Amino acid sequence: MIIYKPFEMHTHTFHSDGRFTLEQLCDTAKHYGYEGIALTDHNTTSGFDGLPETPVIHGIPVIRGIEWTTFFGHMQALYAEKFVDWRRAKPDTIDEFTARIKAADGIVGVVHPFEMGSPMCTGCYFDFKVKNWDLIDYIEVWSKGNPTERYETPLSLKMWTDLLNEGHRITITAGRDWHWDDPAKHSAATYIGLENGVVSAETIRDAFRCGRIYLTCGPKMDIQGEQDGKVFLIGETIHPGSCRLSVRLDRTSRENAWKAFGIIPHELRIVSNGETILSAECGQGDLFELDFSVQKGWFRLEMWGNALGKEGKQIGLSSAFYCQ
Numbered sequence: 001m002i003i004y005k006p007f008e009m010h011t012h013t014f015h016s017d018g019r020f021t022l023e024q025l026c027d028t029a030k031h032y033g034y035e036g037i038a039l040t041d042h043n044t045t046s047g048f049d050g051l052p053e054t055p056v057i058h059g060i061p062v063i064r065g066i067e068w069t070t071f072f073g074h075m076q077a078l079y080a081e082k083f084v085d086w087r088r089a090k091p092d093t094i095d096e097f098t099a100r101i102k103a104a105d106g107i108v109g110v111v112h113p114f115e116m117g118s119p120m121c122t123g124c125y126f127d128f129k130v131k132n133w134d135l136i137d138y139i140e141v142w143s144k145g146n147p148t149e150r151y152e153t154p155l156s157l158k159m160w161t162d163l164l165n166e167g168h169r170i171t172i173t174a175g176r177d178w179h180w181d182d183p184a185k186h187s188a189a190t191y192i193g194l195e196n197g198v199v200s201a202e203t204i205r206d207a208f209r210c211g212r213i214y215l216t217c218g219p220k221m222d223i224q225g226e227q228d229g230k231v232f233l234i235g236e237t238i239h240p241g242s243c244r245l246s247v248r249l250d251r252t253s254r255e256n257a258w259k260a261f262g263i264i265p266h267e268l269r270i271v272s273n274g275e276t277i278l279s280a281e282c283g284q285g286d287l288f289e290l291d292f293s294v295q296k297g298w299f300r301l302e303m304w305g306n307a308l309g310k311e312g313k314q315i316g317l318s319s320a321f322y323c324q
Helices: 022-031 091-103 152-165 201-210 255-261
Strands: 002-011 036-039 060-070 073-078 107-110 138-143 171-175 189-195 213-216 220-227 230-232 241-250 264-272 275-281 287-294 297-307 310-318 321-323
Touching (some): 022 060, 152 297, 220 297, 241 264, 264 287, 264 310, 275 287
Parallel strands (some): 002 036, 107 138
Antiparallel strands (some): 060 073, 213 310, 220 230, 241 287, 264 297, 297 310
8 A cells, every 4th residue: 555645855954054953853844744854964974873774753754865965966865875975976977976876776866956056056056967867766846945936946847847758757856955944934745655654765765766756835635546447656657548537635734834824725737748638626625536538648737726825826746647
């Protein structure tokens, strides 16, 4: 059984430039309804010294990670079984380094690719010239607090959509880039589909490699497809033709983290190969059955509604389903 759990995937402690201890970070994450975090301090894993592979701190499982912080962009490596030195990576040689992370059984992600660059924030903008995108597991398409308001969000979404259209299978994450508590800003959760809900290096790797991930700034979205009497999940492949997507909204999940910011779902959309092919009002309902037909390529679910008193905001987004 696949159970989706909400994670915060981009955090920092005093081991780099954050203000949290790991214990404070986990307590704060619990307050916001997260059921796990990824600790991704800049260029160090010292926060894990003396801890098991997937430590559980105050009831919060912690994914072992690092944020490569270079002059040419920031990337994350999760659960790599050996250290990969980032310091010699150059824009034209990045594939050599991502290949080493993959060889170490790690998961590779691009974070905040359109963050303000030099001279304001040297290295934050993604300038690496990736030739083999199949070495990249995920892109952080929603970054920082208030992702519905940030100028980078549509740029990151276009980057991901273009890669999907080119035939690459890349999943997505959201990340607060959390250095200290910022209760004045709303944030998203990265829901990861885990075998039996177990958090371990093996189940996290499997979820990312299968693409069983969706993002939401609001209600939890239980998403399941059906075609020819068979069930399919996010990240799986079906054949062209008719199918059904069932979406159940759980408006109680993490409600203290989003209801105060006026986040209200109004509409569900099916986007196929970059074009909206179905739109349905969701109002105050809980369960929605979306019947549609797809062509070869990919499709995803999007949830739209209100956020921070503004209408027409994308507040939920699934990784892709594939159609061949």
